[in-house]
Amino acid sequence: MKKKSVNFRLPDQESECMSEATAQSSATAVSSTTAPSSTTAPSSTTAPSSTAAPNSRPLEDESSVFMVTSDDSSEKSALKDQTSDASPKEPLYFVEIPKTIQTQEELDQRTSDKLMTLCLLTLTNIISTEFHYAEQLRKLYHCRTYFANKLEVGDCLFNKDELDTLFYRLDDIVLSVELYHMNLSRLLKKWSLDIRLSLAFEDTLNSMPLFHDCADHFKQAEKIILGKGGADVVNDLVREEMPSLDIPFTDLIQFPITMRSRIIYGLKQMAKYIPPDKRDYMEMRLAVQSTMAINGVRQPRGGVIGHPLKSGYAVQVINRKRYLRYLFLFPNNLIITSMTKKGSQ
CATH class of the missing domain: 1.20.900.10 (Dbl homology (DH) domain)
Structure with a gap:
């Protein structure tokens, strides 16, 4: 499929080009009134650079514009290389990221x-x-x-x-x-x-x-x-x-x-x-x-060794909530629910 190329100028470049075009037209008009028609073309080419627009820049070449190529399916854009007088690109520096993966020895430690x-x-x-x-x-x-x-x-x-x-x-x-x-x-x-x-x-x-x-x-x-x-x-x-x-x-x-x-x-x-x-x-x-x-x-449920006389479970009250506890571990603030009397362990 044949691609079509379209040139687009930047906004600031368009304004400059318009000013240059008006300067050229004015210079042409002046030269046409003072000179014969045979000399109109050369005078129109020299007038813009000498008298009409001293502060204007000449038109940029194709290297300073965007080149957009389009086809029937999609449009892609690419910026061309800068002009020869532009500064060269700075070199890229690669920063080495420290490794976060630890060895097995470090994990064990x-x-x-x-x-x-x-x-x-x-x-x-x-x-x-x-x-x-x-x-x-x-x-x-x-x-x-x-x-x-x-x-x-x-x-x-x-x-x-x-x-x-x-x-x-x-x-x-x-x-x-x-x-x-x-x-x-x-x-x-x-x-x-x-x-x-x-x-x-x-x-x-x-x-x-x-x-x-x-x-x-x-x-x-x-x-x-x-x-x-x-x-x-x-x-x-x-x-x-x-x-x-x-x-x-x-x-x-x-x-x-x-x-x-x-x-x-x-x-x-x-x-x-x-x-x-x-x-x-x-x-x-x-x-x-x-x-x-x-x-x-012996080791009963809960991983606690039994008490000789007070062997059993009790309710511990904490903030008006009751928790079932082994009686041996919590001797204070308890409500006894069951008591088992044993002669020996």
Whole structure:
């Protein structure tokens, strides 16, 4: 199909051309009145450049116009090259964009750092909650000192054998818990991405047989409480003698077993977030497996080890909304819905 070419001038060029055309016509008219007709053509060609339009430019050549080619289907436009006196085009510079794709090693390192951050948050949470239980153990230690002094006077609610059963190996329990908290605090103080998490649990895991012994011995303490009339009667009698005690006595004597559950729970939470590339990864995993495999220690629904006496579920009220919670984790602001009494774990 044959293409047709059409020349279009720019608007400013058209105005200049019109001024030049008028100048030429005026010059032609002047020359025609003063010169013969034979000299009209040459004078008309020289007049515009000399007299008529001194500020006008000559007509541009074809290199300064748009060349538009059209056919029956579509129209396309292209700009021709600039004139020879125009400045040359600036060279193109290519900017290299940095690569955003990370290597597998970098991705693994970022994942490891995120997991260690979760370990740090878990450690902080454990420390903030475990000091509460350590305070309860100190109150239990104070109760034993009080009843020991009352026993010397001869006016005590329990005899010597009963006191030994209720406060079974309490000195060792208190020392183990204090050592456990000291190791956690040291781990938090010296925290780094390369720190060994198993160091905080090493001494405590060596003391786990002590906590298991207290758990096995607790069923005898439960018999003593039942022989005195039950938990409500004993709590009222102890509250009369020790008004400053802000927690029921029967709850206090369960705290050695509660601490065992909290230690295993904290160990399990830390082992869940430890990165696989850490050198104590397998040590933490094996420690969890060994503690959970001990007879009497089981893991119910929710990942929480059961409480010896208060084992069940409760409703926690938060902003007038009720949430079903395991009773062991939320001792405050609870509405008891069910209670299961167990002699041992």
